[in-house]
Amino acid sequence: MTSPRVPGAAVAAASVTVVFWASAFVGIRAAAPHFSPGALALGRLLSGSVVLLLFLAVRRQGLPPRAAWPGIAISGVLWFGLYMVALNWGEELVDAGTAAMVVNVGPALMALLAGWLLHEGFPPRLLAGIGVSFAGAVVVGVSMSGGGRASVLGVLLCLVAAVTYASGVVAQKPALRHASALQATTFGCLIGAVACLPFAGQLISDVARAPLSATLNVVYLGVFPTAVAFTTWAYALARTTAGKMGSTTYAVPVVVILLSWLILDEVPGLLALAGGALCLAGVAVSRSRPRAALMRAHQ
Numbered sequence: 001m002t003s004p005r006v007p008g009a010a011v012a013a014a015s016v017t018v019v020f021w022a023s024a025f026v027g028i029r030a031a032a033p034h035f036s037p038g039a040l041a042l043g044r045l046l047s048g049s050v051v052l053l054l055f056l057a058v059r060r061q062g063l064p065p066r067a068a069w070p071g072i073a074i075s076g077v078l079w080f081g082l083y084m085v086a087l088n089w090g091e092e093l094v095d096a097g098t099a100a101m102v103v104n105v106g107p108a109l110m111a112l113l114a115g116w117l118l119h120e121g122f123p124p125r126l127l128a129g130i131g132v133s134f135a136g137a138v139v140v141g142v143s144m145s146g147g148g149r150a151s152v153l154g155v156l157l158c159l160v161a162a163v164t165y166a167s168g169v170v171a172q173k174p175a176l177r178h179a180s181a182l183q184a185t186t187f188g189c190l191i192g193a194v195a196c197l198p199f200a201g202q203l204i205s206d207v208a209r210a211p212l213s214a215t216l217n218v219v220y221l222g223v224f225p226t227a228v229a230f231t232t233w234a235y236a237l238a239r240t241t242a243g244k245m246g247s248t249t250y251a252v253p254v255v256v257i258l259l260s261w262l263i264l265d266e267v268p269g270l271l272a273l274a275g276g277a278l279c280l281a282g283v284a285v286s287r288s289r290p291r292a293a294l295m296r297a298h299q
Contacts, residue, residue, distance in 0.1 A: 009235075009239070010235070010236040010239040011236075013232035013233070013235045013236040014232070014233070014236040016228065016229065016232045017229045017230075017232045017233040017236070018252055018255065019255065020224045020225045020228060020229035021225055021229050021252055022100070022252045022255035022256045022259060023224070023225060023259060024221055024225035024226075024229075025091070025096040025097075025099055025100045025252075025256045025259075025260070026096050026256065026259045026260050026263055026264060027217050027220060027221050027225065028040065028087065028088055028091045028096070028221065029091050029095065029096040029099075029260065029264060029266075030214070030217055030263070030264065031214055031217045031218055031221070032088065032091055032092045033214075034206060034209070034210035034211065034214040035088075035203075035206045035210060035214065035218065036199070036202050036206060037085050037086075037088035037089035037092065038085050038088075038196060038198070038199030038202055038203075039199050039202040039203035039205075039206045040084075040088045040206075040218060040221075041081070041084035041085045041088055041192075041196050041199065042193060042196040042197065042199045042200060042202075042203050043203050043206075043207070043215075043218040043219075043221075043222065044084060044218055044221040044222040044225075044226055045080060045081075045084070045189055045192050045193035045196055045222065045226065046193050046222065047218065047219045047221070047222020047223055047226070047227075048189050048221075048222035048223065048226030048227040048230075049186070049189050049190050049193050049222075049227075050222075051222070051223050051227040051228075052182070052185060052186040052189055052190075052227045052231070053186060053190075055182055055186070055227070055231070056182055056183070056186050059182060061180060061182055061183055063183075063187075064175070064178065064179035064180075064183040064184065064187060065178045065179060067177075067178040068175040068176075068177075068178035068179035068183070068184065069175075070171075070175070071171045071172055071173070071174050071175025071176075071184075072172070072175050072179065072183075072184055072187050072188050072191065073191055074167075074168070074171035075168040075169070075171045075172040075175070075184075075188050076187065076188040076189070076190070076191025076192045076195070077191060077192065077195050078164045078167045078168045078171065079164060079165060079167070079168025079169070079171075079172070079188065079192070080168070080188050080189050080191065080192025080193075080195075080226075080230075081191070081192035081193075081195035081196055082160075082164045082195075083161050083164040083165050083168060084192070084196075085196065086157050086158070086160040086161040086164060087099065087103065087157070087158065087161040089154075089157050090102075090154045090155070090156075090157030090158040090160075090161060091154070091158075092154070093151055093153055093154025093157070094151055094154035094155060094158065095260065095264075095266045095267075095268055096256050096257075096259075096260040096264065096266065097253065097256050097257035097260050097266070097267060097268040097272075097273075097276070098140060098154075098155070098158075098268045098272050098276065099154070099158045099161075099256075100252055100253040100256035100257070100276075101136075101140065101253045101268070101272070101273075101275070101276025101277075101279050101280065102137055102140055102155055102158035102159060102161075102162065102276070102279060103158050103161050103162045103165065104162070104252055104253055104279065104280060105133045105136075105137060105159065105162045105279050105282070106162040106163075106165040106166045106169075107166070108129050108130050108133050108282055109130075109162060109163060109165075109166035109167075110166040110169055110170055111129075112130060112166075113166055113167060113170045117170060125285055128282075128285055129282045129284070129285035130282060131282070132278055132281055132282030132285055133278070133279045133281075133282030134282070135278055135282070136275045136276065136277070136278025136279035136280075136281070136282055137155065137159060137275065137279060138275070139271065139272075139274060139275030139278055140155055140271075140272050140275035140276060140279070169237070172184060172188070172234065172237065173237060176234060176237060176238040181231055181232075181234035181235040181237075181238055182231055182234075184234050185227070185230045185231045185233075185234050188230070189226060189227070189230065253276060253280065
């Protein structure tokens with residue numbers, strides 16, 4: 001018996017997601033001097049919602065079925081709303097590469113939530129991996145301590161983003177049994193935008209003061225890393241497991257560090273890189289399978 005292969009279209013969709021999500025970390029960092037965290041999240045979500053509603057109209061897809069709404073609502077508030085505000089705030093205080101490494105503790109947290117909420121259990125490798133990832137986050141926090149309390153707060157905010165990211169994926173997976181990827185993404189984005197409406201006044205003020213390039217950056221974040229990338233993510237997630245999809249994001253920090261070096265001329269320090277490597281190693285351990293299980297899967 002062999003384990004089912006992930007369809008090629010899902011692999012391609014996940015690859016698009018990885019590239020655009022990596023660019024989002026750099027885009028957020030570039031926009032941070034001109035937009036407050038909540039205003040940036042709202043501007044991104046409003047831009048994404050407009051594009052997604054156009055896609056939905058072209059595809060002639062209406063409202064999702066009633067059974068899909070709980071998962072869409074939860075992922076909308078946590079992943080599209082709270083995640084973006086926490087990440088934006090975190091990236092005001094730490095560089096893009098460090099933020100990406102800490103946020104990518106998310107796949108290990110996905111497995112932990114699946115064990116709790118979906119009763120999939122807590123295998124030793126999961127617990128060991130989470131321990132390694134936590135140690136990595138501590139190392140990253142120590143590396144940021146030289147920057148004062150603000151940098152440590154930035155790491156903690158990125159951990160909040162990781163938790164809300166993992167929670168949103170676990171909530172979205174059941175919804176995709178009933179709704180299309182486009183429906184789940186569109187209405188999740190709209191719900192996230194509604195949750196961020198208290199920041200509307202800040203958004204208006206920030207747009208009035210920000211240079212045009214910064215405002216266009218917010219629009220980019222809404223169109224590509226949000227509207228396009230969240231849809232390709234949901235498309236791939238509907239065709240494979242949350243664990244396998246979480247594993248695809250291992251590549252995000254590498255791409256982020258490369259882009260932030262080329263575009264922003266910033267690279268995490270050696271201790272932060274070491275801590276980030278521990279975070280990703282912990283995720284890899286948590287998602288790995290015992291050798292005996294692998295042998296049975298390929299018999």
